[in-house]
Amino acid sequence: MSLITLTDPRSPVSEAYRTLRTNLSFYSVDNPIKTLVVTSPTPQENPADTVANLAVTLAQSGRRTLLVDCDLRRPALHAAFSLPAEPGLTNMVLNEVDKLPIQNTSVDNLALLASGPTPPNPADLIGSRQFDRILEAVQAEYDIILFNAPPILAVTDATILGAKVDGVLLVVSAGKTRRD
Numbered sequence: 001m002s003l004i005t006l007t008d009p010r011s012p013v014s015e016a017y018r019t020l021r022t023n024l025s026f027y028s029v030d031n032p033i034k035t036l037v038v039t040s041p042t043p044q045e046n047p048a049d050t051v052a053n054l055a056v057t058l059a060q061s062g063r064r065t066l067l068v069d070c071d072l073r074r075p076a077l078h079a080a081f082s083l084p085a086e087p088g089l090t091n092m093v094l095n096e097v098d099k100l101p102i103q104n105t106s107v108d109n110l111a112l113l114a115s116g117p118t119p120p121n122p123a124d125l126i127g128s129r130q131f132d133r134i135l136e137a138v139q140a141e142y143d144i145i146l147f148n149a150p151p152i153l154a155v156t157d158a159t160i161l162g163a164k165v166d167g168v169l170l171v172v173s174a175g176k177t178r179r180d
Contacts, residue, residue, distance in 0.1 A: 002049060002053075003052055003053060003056060003080055003081075004017075004053060005017050005018075005053045005056040005057055005060075006056060006107070014053075014057075017050075017053045017054055017056075017057045018057050020054060020057075021054060021057040021058055021061060024036070024054075024167075024169075027167075031166075033144070033166045033167045034139060034143070034144055034145065034166055035135070035139065035144075035145045035147070035164075035165035035166045035167075036144070036145070036146050036147065036165060036166060036167045036168070036169055037070075037147045037149050037158060037161050037162050037165050037167070037168045037169070038050055038051035038054070038146060038147065038148060038149065038168075038169045038171060039149040039150070039151065039152045039158040039162075039168065039169070039170060039171065040151050040152070040170065040171040040172065041151060041152055041153045041170070041172065042151050042153055042154065043074075043150075043151050043154065044173065045151075045171045045172055045173050046171070047148060047149070047151075047169075047171040048071065048076040048077060048080070048148050050169070050171045051067065051077070051146050051147075051148045051169075052067065052077060052080050052081075052148075054146060054169075055067040055110055055146050056107055056110060058109075058110075058143075058144055058146070059107050059108060059109035059110035060107070060108075060109075062109060063109060063143040063144050064109050064141070064142045064143045064144075065109055065110045065111070065142060065143065065144050065145075065146065066102065066111050066112075066113060066138055066141070066142040066144075066145045066146070067105075067110065067111070067112045067113070067145075067146050067148070068089060068112075068113045068138075068145060068146070068147045068148070069088070069089065069112070069113065069114050069115040069148050070089065070115070070126060070147045070148060070149050070150075070157065070161055071115065071148050071149060071150045071157075072089070072090060072115050072116075072118055072119060072122035072125065072126075072150075072157070073118060073122060073150055073155070073157075074150065075088075075114065075115035075118075076148070077112060077114065077115075077148055078112065078114040078115070081103075081105040081106065081107075081112055082106075083103045083105065083112055083114060084103075084114065085114045085115055085116065085117075086114065086116050086117055087101040087114075087116055088101055088113060088114035088115045088116025088117075089113055089114065089115055089116050089125075089134070090115060090116030090117050090118070090119050090125060091116045091117070092113075092116070092130075092134055093125045093128060093130045093131050093134065094119070094125075094130075095130070100113065100134065100137065100138070101113065101114070101116075102138075111142075113138070122150075122155070122157050123155065123156045123157050123160055126157050126160050126161050127160045131164075132164065135164060145165075147161055147165065149161050149162075152170070
């Protein structure tokens with residue numbers, strides 16, 4: 001995973017992430033997006049890069065940003081920020097920890113709720129009432145919450161999560177992702 005917004009902040013790719021950040025903030029001025037799922041049709045598009053870099057740009061703009069790794073099958077965000085995967089979201093949903101295991105990253109205003117251990121039933125965890133309570137609790141603490149989700153065509157996790165948030169960003173590869 002590449003955090004180009006940190007390693008090469010003046011690059012055209014970093015500028016594209018800042019443009020995306022700006023476009024999201026102007027998307028609905030009267031009802032701003034506070035929770036956003038980032039997913040893709042298939043694993044080849046790698047939405048984890050997009051969600052991580054978008055989170056960095058949001059945090060750099062002064063917004064208190066929480067990044068949640070809901071790709072419970074192939075978590076990647078903890079490694080991008082050199083943080084442990086456990087305890088994480090799974091532990092909290094299963095009531096294995098008393099408080100949210102949110103970790104601060106090296107980026108000001110950016111925190112991570114890592115995935116935790118891989119559960120046998122990720123979609124059931126995301127669809128649970130306990131997950132809803134966690135979502136409600138973190139919304140009070142952060143300006144924006146970004147969720148990394150697995151591919152939408154492969155599993156139901158992103159679809160379930162998408163019904164709980166303000167918006168869904170679908171990551172595609174130009175010239176590669178097919179419309180059918």
